[in-house]
Amino acid sequence: MIELTLIGIGTGNPDHITMQAARAMNAANLILIPRKGEAKSDLVDLRRDICAQVLAATVRIVEFDMPVRDAGGDYAQGVQAWHDAIAAVWREEIARHLPAGGKLALLVWGDPSLYDSTLRIAERLPGVKVSVVAGITSIQALTAAHAIPLNPLAGSVVITTGRRLRAHGWPPGADTVVVMLDGGCAFEALDPAGVSIWWGAYLGMEHQALESGPLARMAPLIAGRRARLRARHGWIMDVYLMRKEPSNG
Known part of the structure; x- marks a missing residue:
C-alpha cells in the first residue's frame, strides 16, 4: 500500500508550514521534489530549504525532472497528456524507491485544492491512498x-x-x-x-x-x-x- 500525502507548503516562506504539514513531512518515507528547468531552479531550492528546516526525522528526498507540457495544439488535450506523463514519472519513482509500499509526500505550492492539478494527477495512480494537508494559498x-x-x-x-x-x-x-x-x-x-x-x-x-x-x-x-x-x-x-x-x- 502506498499512502500519498499532498502537503500544501504556502508560497515559498518556510513560516507558512503548518504544524500538521511538518508532522506529515516527518512521517513520510519518501518526499519527491520536481525539477522544472534551470529557469525555475529557485523553486527547487525553496523546497530543499523547507525540508532542511522542517525535517527532524530521516526522510529520503528524491528529485525528478518534471515533464514539459506541449504548448501547441488543443489546450485541454495538451494538459491531459501532460498529467499522464507526470503520473507515469511518479509511478516510476514509487516503483524504484518504495517497492514494498510506504508513505510518499509531495510538497504542493499553496494548497492542493486551488488551481493546482496534483489531486487530478494522483487520481491516475490506482490503489494509492491519497490524503491532503491544507496550505496557505496565494x-x-x-x-x-x-x-x-x-x-x-x-x-x-x-x-x-x-x-x-x-x-x-x-x-x-x-x-x-x-x-x-x-x-x-x-x-x-x-x-x-x-x-x-x-x-x-x-x-x-x-x-x-x-x-x-x-x-x-x-x-x-x-x-x-x-x-x-x-x-x-x-x-x-x-x-x-x-x-x-x-x-x-
Missing part, C-alpha cells in the same frame, strides 16, 4: 500582504484565470475578481473605469513585490514591473485581486 498571502479583506461587505468573489478573463471579460455579477495563472496581464483587456487592483508577485518570498491602486493608472506600471522581474529571475508567480467601486445607480 490568495491568502496576497490579501494579508495588502492588509485587505477578500470580499466587500456582503459581496461576491469570483476566482478565475488570466486565460478566461481575457476571453470573457469581467465575470457577470462579481464585485471582486481574483485572477491566477495569468501569463499575459489579462487585466489590460478590461475597461479600467471604477476598478482597483491589488497585485503581488513572489508572495512570502524574500523578493516579494506589491502594487495597488486604480487599474487605469496601475495597469502599465504592473505590466512593466512584471516584465522586469521575470527577466531578472527567469520566472514569476503572481496573483491579483480587482474590485469594482459600488454603483451609485
Whole structure:
C-alpha cells in the first residue's frame, strides 16, 4: 500500500508550514521534489530549504525532472497528456524507491485544492491512498500582504484565470475578481473605469513585490514591473485581486 500525502507548503516562506504539514513531512518515507528547468531552479531550492528546516526525522528526498507540457495544439488535450506523463514519472519513482509500499509526500505550492492539478494527477495512480494537508494559498498571502479583506461587505468573489478573463471579460455579477495563472496581464483587456487592483508577485518570498491602486493608472506600471522581474529571475508567480467601486445607480 502506498499512502500519498499532498502537503500544501504556502508560497515559498518556510513560516507558512503548518504544524500538521511538518508532522506529515516527518512521517513520510519518501518526499519527491520536481525539477522544472534551470529557469525555475529557485523553486527547487525553496523546497530543499523547507525540508532542511522542517525535517527532524530521516526522510529520503528524491528529485525528478518534471515533464514539459506541449504548448501547441488543443489546450485541454495538451494538459491531459501532460498529467499522464507526470503520473507515469511518479509511478516510476514509487516503483524504484518504495517497492514494498510506504508513505510518499509531495510538497504542493499553496494548497492542493486551488488551481493546482496534483489531486487530478494522483487520481491516475490506482490503489494509492491519497490524503491532503491544507496550505496557505496565494490568495491568502496576497490579501494579508495588502492588509485587505477578500470580499466587500456582503459581496461576491469570483476566482478565475488570466486565460478566461481575457476571453470573457469581467465575470457577470462579481464585485471582486481574483485572477491566477495569468501569463499575459489579462487585466489590460478590461475597461479600467471604477476598478482597483491589488497585485503581488513572489508572495512570502524574500523578493516579494506589491502594487495597488486604480487599474487605469496601475495597469502599465504592473505590466512593466512584471516584465522586469521575470527577466531578472527567469520566472514569476503572481496573483491579483480587482474590485469594482459600488454603483451609485
